[in-house]
Amino acid sequence: MLFSDDSLRAMYAGGRADATARRFARAWAAVFRLGLAPKRWVTLEVAGRRSGRVTRFPLGMADVGGERYLVSMLGERCNWVQNVRAADGRVTLRHRRAVQCRLAEVPVSERAPIIKRYLGRVPGARPHLPVDRRAPLADFQAIADRYPVFRVAPAPAPGRCSQPWGLQPRRAQLHGAQPRATRPRRRWWRWALACVAALVVLIVLAAGIFIKLQPSPAPLALPTGTASAPAGPLGGTWVAAAGSVAGFRVRESAFGMSNDTAGRTSAVTGTIVISGDRVTSGAFRIGLTSMKVGGKAQPQFAASLGTSRDPVATVTLTRPVTLNAAFASGATITERVTGRLAMHGISRPVVVTVSGRRDGSSLQVAGSIPVAFSRWDIRGPQSFGFIASLASSGIAEFLLILHRS
Numbered sequence: 001m002l003f004s005d006d007s008l009r010a011m012y013a014g015g016r017a018d019a020t021a022r023r024f025a026r027a028w029a030a031v032f033r034l035g036l037a038p039k040r041w042v043t044l045e046v047a048g049r050r051s052g053r054v055t056r057f058p059l060g061m062a063d064v065g066g067e068r069y070l071v072s073m074l075g076e077r078c079n080w081v082q083n084v085r086a087a088d089g090r091v092t093l094r095h096r097r098a099v100q101c102r103l104a105e106v107p108v109s110e111r112a113p114i115i116k117r118y119l120g121r122v123p124g125a126r127p128h129l130p131v132d133r134r135a136p137l138a139d140f141q142a143i144a145d146r147y148p149v150f151r152v153a154p155a156p157a158p159g160r161c162s163q164p165w166g167l168q169p170r171r172a173q174l175h176g177a178q179p180r181a182t183r184p185r186r187r188w189w190r191w192a193l194a195c196v197a198a199l200v201v202l203i204v205l206a207a208g209i210f211i212k213l214q215p216s217p218a219p220l221a222l223p224t225g226t227a228s229a230p231a232g233p234l235g236g237t238w239v240a241a242a243g244s245v246a247g248f249r250v251r252e253s254a255f256g257m258s259n260d261t262a263g264r265t266s267a268v269t270g271t272i273v274i275s276g277d278r279v280t281s282g283a284f285r286i287g288l289t290s291m292k293v294g295g296k297a298q299p300q301f302a303a304s305l306g307t308s309r310d311p312v313a314t315v316t317l318t319r320p321v322t323l324n325a326a327f328a329s330g331a332t333i334t335e336r337v338t339g340r341l342a343m344h345g346i347s348r349p350v351v352v353t354v355s356g357r358r359d360g361s362s363l364q365v366a367g368s369i370p371v372a373f374s375r376w377d378i379r380g381p382q383s384f385g386f387i388a389s390l391a392s393s394g395i396a397e398f399l400l401i402l403h404r405s
Helices: 005-011 019-033 079-086 112-121 123-128 137-146 170-174 188-213 299-305 325-329
Strands: 041-047 054-064 067-071 090-094 098-105 149-154 236-240 245-254 257-265 268-275 278-287 312-317 333-343 346-359 362-372 389-404
Touching: 005 019, 005 123, 019 041, 019 054, 041 079, 054 079, 054 112, 067 112, 112 123, 112 137, 112 149, 268 389, 278 389, 325 346
Parallel strands: none
Antiparallel strands: 041 054, 041 090, 054 067, 067 149, 090 098, 098 149, 236 268, 236 389, 245 257, 245 389, 268 278, 278 312, 312 333, 333 346, 346 362, 362 389
């Protein structure tokens, strides 16, 4: 699956679409409106209850007993449901052509078989309803009052409305009425334009899926949970041990959607020296050639930082740091310290935000450094503006597990 159930639910937390879900909705609305999906997929157009402007929602229909229905997978708070009620059910459904319709709300007692059919026909709704599509009808009856259902009917007079999507009215069929003459076929170039538009939409969706749904590790920080009581003296030399990690975090964007790309390496060595209540010195080396993005080596990273020529980055403390008195007894402290970051053959002064605490016989230290790439003459990949780009700055981050030598 391209989307996990959890990611789909997160896009609609509280029954409201987030920014990502709204972008996908606009793309699917364009696809359904062009008629490039099966007939059950339509774009609903209805006046906004506050703005009065036309709002569009891509929806899937359920067919039961020769009738078509729309179901709100997000329940009562769904925006299109409230707009439809405010418009007294007057809407337009589009699937290659516009059809004026009237949505009639279905009583709760009649909703269960429709919702069950809906889950069978609209896979994207399944994560949002607390019932499996194969569950017995009684399970759907138990939740029916929470999920509005609307029957799709032709708009009443004045102005006759053709049945949606080529369905002939039953009365006309019974009395032998002649079907309406079919329209001449659309010109080939219209279909060509529609195909190009669909291709663009699919490219945007693919880029959005790749950018937005790629797993990005959380920023490096102190471990969660309660630390053990401090053990042993605080003064002395402390050495980076197993569990130490360093990396970077950069914002990438494509077609208006963005996410963090992050690299990680455990090739971290170095020491700090504590005397009394002060950290008097500290220096650490990070092996850049072992940096991985998503568990894989990233050639662009190696090229941008010139790791074949400068395979190591160093962080050095340039001024002693006085520790809060509570640190010795196990409290977590946060400080801003000055140092130098050397990489890509260039050394620059930096300010490092550091959090630290004692954990038994070890120290845990996490920190981050803002990095403007131009200061270290780092050149990223070519930017393509709205289509694809990488931020001009990032964050260097680390988590150090230190043992007393």
